[in-house]
Amino acid sequence: MSVLKTYKLFVGGKFPRSESGRVYEVTDSKGGWLANAPLSSRKDARDAVSAARKAFGGWSGATAYNRGQVLYRVAEMLEGRREQFAAEVADAEGRTPAAAAAQVDAAIDRWVWYAGWSDKVAQIAGSANPVAGPYFNLSTPEPTGVVAVLAPQESSLLGLVSVVAPAIATGNTVVVVTSERSPLPALSLAEVLATSDVPGGVVNVLSGRAAELGPPLASHQDVNAIDLAGAQGELAVELEIAAADNLKRVRRPAPVDWTADPGTDRMLGFLETKTVWHPTGALGAAGSAY
Template identity: 80%
Template sequence: MSEQSRLSVFKTYKLYVGGKFPRSESGRVYEVTDSKGGSWLANAPQASRKDARDAVVAARKAFGGWSGATAYNRGQVLYRVAEMLEGRREQFVREVAEAEGLSKSKAGAAVDAAVDRWVWYAGWTDKIAQVVGGANPVAGPYFNLSTPEPTGVVAVLAPQDSSLLGLVSVLAPVIATGSTAVVVASEAAPLPALSFGEVLATSDVPGGVVNILSGRTAELATPLASHQDVNALDLTGASVDLARTLEEAAADNLKRVRRPAPEDWSTDPGTSRLTAWLETKTVWHPIGV
């Protein structure tokens, strides 16, 4: 068959929930277009409130096993994700270039930075406890030890303007520290995030640890902010007005909230996102017992 007569095989993008790839519960899709010329790229699933609730259920179910894994094991799993992402580099370079209107070389640099950042967070899994934990001096014959514990289920609104590097920068610290995540992908550029779900599925990440939804950010964020089984909320991808509304909803069960702020995803991320999703547990123990 000649190349001219061959029909193109278009990719069907799906949500990533509980380790599986469902279509939106409502059956809705929306058009994703090239950021430069506005040409059609794909139909992305438009997730519903029901999809968001299903993702929370999956994240909660996975939390016990993931938070109970050793930090060393979590590091191994995260490094495997970086390996798989590196193996699909060319696909992500194309998707990021189309999503963000970048040249191939700049998109390649963004993908490489995303891989490097994932490796960087993989290295932190068994080190962050030494940074934020330790022995506390007390007046009495006791050991007083503080150790970090994961927060629980974290709902993450991914950056709108950085479809892969920004996504990795907000997601990796959540799962590196033992929490599980429900991610709302960039509304206008969700395709790299949905493809990243395929990377997670072919890595060693247990189903439900990461759940990725695409659709209208406000529609999906609202039920997540008020959900009683969501423990924390990262508002990075929310507008100022939406963030204010979501923060008010999150107060109902005292969720941890990280407010949106200008971010340069190319700089050293530091440890602030790692510590944002940790709780400190302090234990007293008598000396000599």
């Protein structure tokens, strides 16, 4: 008789159980019991936000080149477990083995894509602005902060990577709520992140109900932005209203072809622009610019 695995959360670089002690059964597309996943609570969500905030300074302060190297290492580690993830995606989404393998390959490529963009996005998001006066005027992008992400429900790995990777590539830290029906690829990805070079707290993974975890994240004062990719209908509206109450940046849900070229929208969506004025010319004897 096989023993079903009971997964854990991924918070602050560690694998705690849900503080509630709850789990739920995860089944495949045919209803077969695959494993047990943690049913996260509001307290777990708050703990994940605290871990993401603690990690933000170091991650946002790292060089963009270094962040790119880290993301590339995630791609390498994911490729090393390609067969495992292909089996999980096939079970979760009811795909053929070949189609599931293609999804995993696309997810690996997506990590590489954002790894390459990490030290280049500032060149398209920043600018040297023309001004009438003896000044340099420079606009540079900076990460927004802690981003809550409701992962896509229907694309358990490729969709997940497509919403997490752009946020961390630009220096944000993330609290992600997995697909409720198909959390296993996300929980396994947490194991990949833990054995890569991703600092603890940069990505925090919670499984459970979006309707339970979304509201405390949307209303949390220390969450700076929220991606509602996996929210639907009335829940999306509720979360957008809660986020507006504390002036969060919100990315609304929309139909997405996760296999298409991702572009730069999800990177630029969670960047802030800082504009700096600096005088040109020589300094006078008194030290003032003219």
